[in-house]
Amino acid sequence: MKLAILSRNSKLYSTRRLAEAARQRGHSVRVLDPLRCYMRIASQAFDMHYQGKPIAGYHAVIPRIGASVTRYGTAVLRQFELMGSYCPNPSDAILRARDKLRAHQLLAAQGIDFPVTVFGDNPDDTTDLLSMLGPPPHVIKLNEGAQGAGVMLTEKPAASRSVVEALRGLYANFVVQEFIAEAEGADLRCFVVGDRVVAAMRRQAPEGDFRSNLHRGGSALAAEANAGEQAVAVRAAQVLGLGVAGVDLIRSQRGPLVLEVNSTPGLEGIESVCGVDIAGAIVDHVAAHCHQPRTGQGRRRPS
Incomplete structure (x- = not known):
């Protein structure tokens, strides 16, 4: 299997473990920075270059796309999909x-x-929105936060209203959830x-x-x-x-x-705690589901 791993940093634990697991199983592996991939899109033709050279023929792509590069990273991943590569986490699923x-x-x-969740936009509706959720404590989460960032706990109605109003003032997207004590x-x-x-x-x-x-x-x-x-x-x-x-x-x-x-779950914490070769399980799953690019040379008719 010819495998690409989309990652900004080949030295990150998760990226390195995936590459090691793939090579141990005899697969060809290359780590590609998604921000260095650039695309040509034409009718029924999808091509891509990386650092000045064409890239094609990858049987599978494992995305390790950080939240900060979601938009461009998923566009690159979609291009690989259109070129016939198997992706365990397709671009639309990541989005x-x-x-x-x-x-x-x-x-x-x-x-x-899941915890009951409310969402609204107009400041005039904040009091009724929070009443739909019930009494505090409330958990307020930024809509696209990660690793616990942008998650707040409010213990009084006034605090919930203040945080909601502040986030709206910053034009942030967020949800409010019940707290499971x-x-x-x-x-x-x-x-x-x-x-x-x-x-x-x-x-x-x-x-x-x-x-x-x-x-x-x-x-x-x-x-x-x-x-x-x-x-x-x-x-x-x-x-x-x-x-x-x-x-x-x-x-x-x-x-x-x-x-x-x-x-894009990290591997370091759970592998070290559980002693399980999760990277190997991912590579085995990908190898079992990937296929040869159907038309080669980075060109195929989208299904």
């Missing part, structure tokens, strides 16, 4: 997952439960590859915080997701169209609730 509001709407339509600052990261959870870890928020992200100082231990939690995690990834995903759940009185579906 769905990155938009928290859109992702929650899609999950809700399929009966997947019984979770006690913990969540369950389920790493989904294909149709199964290959590893899970329980993350705990540090003292004085409610965000369990490792990037925010949270701690983690290997965990066992039960059958119901695994089914919810796999289903959530499938609804958004992701073959590889980090699905964050919280354990509530009404069952597992989806907090977020991450289309």
